[in-house]
Amino acid sequence: MKIAFAEMNIFESLKIRRWEKGHWQYIYILLWRLxxxxxxxxxxxxxxxxIYSFRFKNHYHQFSNFTRSDRYPDLFKIAKKHFQDIEKPTILSFGCSTGEEVATLSEYIPHATIVGVDINKWCLKQATRNFHAPNRFFYHCFSQEFLEMNNFDAIFCLAVFQHPGNRHNSVQTESYYPFSHFEKKINELSEKLxxxxxxxxxxxxxNFLEVNIMKQYRIAPFLxxxxxxQRPLFNRDNKKTAMVQTNFRVFQKK
Structure with missing residues (x-):
């Protein structure tokens, strides 16, 4: 346990210090790479x-596999209340990683069919092994099964469209992850909703409000x-506009 804790401290320290300007920056970058x-x-x-970030470079959105059960309880409670009287809703977890979000959603909404998709096949193997159930399905995002799916009652994209450099490099003024990639994927997912x-x-x-397809949506009237x-926000031109976000998180298709 002590080794793991020390290793985590080293990881966090290098992750932050590699962005700091100064004589030591190149040393920290070298240590980070090693x-x-x-x-x-x-x-x-x-x-x-x-491996998968290189293989699917132009389609990779999130460079971390981190997830955990019940990570967004306020959003899951909104979904639970909304779908309690809807018979057999079908819900998509886009960027499901190792499946904890799919399992959590099925606990909140047990009468729903939950589909988890991810670009990382290793994650999908872990998800299938640990969370397979009759109402839970896991697919690669480029599989024919998923490409043919539509008519979802809800789509969850939680901690997917973000780049670590945008968060950890405080002097960065342009997004590492282009808005055009974000908007393209939002458009593709919207067609399935x-x-x-x-x-x-x-x-x-x-900000979801800046995508052109927003005219097909309304801000969902949920508490x-x-x-x-506490994270930076970038606009359509990939420019940083704020160090703190106050955004709406649930939208309803018209």
Missing amino acids: YNVYRFITISSYRSRI KPNGLFFIDHCDF NNQCLR
């Missing part, structure tokens, strides 16, 4: 992330929809 070589060799989850369906989005580098996040 540490990542160590992680690539010894940690299968990290190794899979690197039913009229009156709900689009949940949080921990995002951009606790708006939330303050």
Whole structure:
């Protein structure tokens, strides 16, 4: 446990200090890269992330596999109340990672069918092994099964459209992850959502209100929809506009 704790402290320190300008920056960058070589060799989850980020470079949105159960209880409670009287809703968890979000959603909404998709096949194997159930399904995002799916009652995109450099590099003024990629994927997902369906989005580098397709949506009238996040916000031109976000997180398709 002590080794793991010390290792985490080293990881967090290098992750932050590599962005600091000064004489030591190149040393920290070198140490960070050496540490990542160590992680690539010894940690299968990290190794899979690197492999798939290169393989699907233009389609990779989030460079972390981190997730946990019940990560967004306020949003899950909104979904639970909304779908309690809707028979057999079908819900998509986009960027499901290792499946904890899918399992959590099925606990909040047990009568729903939950579909989890991800670009990382290693994550999907873990999800299928640990969380498979009759009402839970896991697919690769480019699988024919998923490409043919539509008519979802809700889509969850939580902590997907973000780049670590945008958060950790305080002097960065332009987004590492372009708005055009974000908007393209939002458009693709929107085509899979039913009229009156709900689009949940949080921990995002951009504001959903700025996508052109927003004219097909309304801000969903739920309590606790708006939330303050201590993270930078970027606009359509990829420029940083704020260091703190106050965004709406649930939208309803017209």
